[in-house]
Amino acid sequence: MFNSSDIHTVTDFSRKPAEHIKRLMESKRPEILTVNGKAAVVVQDAETYERMAALAEYAESIQNIRQALTEEGRPLDQFTKEFEAKNGINR
Template identity: 40%
Template structure:
């Protein structure tokens, strides 16, 4: 899985009111597809929504999944360095015993 995601918000071009977005939806969608930058939409001057293209959103989900995976690996390595956990052989022996002898 190759992740090429870069979330970039241009404060001058990517923050707009929801009303402006409604009036110019087609133009904004073309901008999103061209730049791959999400748009921040405001209501009464406050950020309320983020709109982005589906491909960039999928890349964001994959990046988040990768981060969670790396955090899990880091935690496992830290536990291993502290002498916590089990050897893989012991774990699998216990697992297969549970499968072969359900209670």
């Protein structure tokens, strides 16, 4: 997913932010910023971030739907009777 051209030091980023921002906007690839040789943060352009966030939200929705489909339900009349009894509702 990442290659060596995506890895930069925080110092380099802070010295040349415009250069990095231009590269981020053009490549649409995130950059890993390092501190003392270790990955510290990931930066990316806003458009790519928004697309990634939307995809994550969509994936979460699909996961919730799949979970709901695997759960066992009960007939509506059974639920209604139990709900009414639990809440003291008489009809």
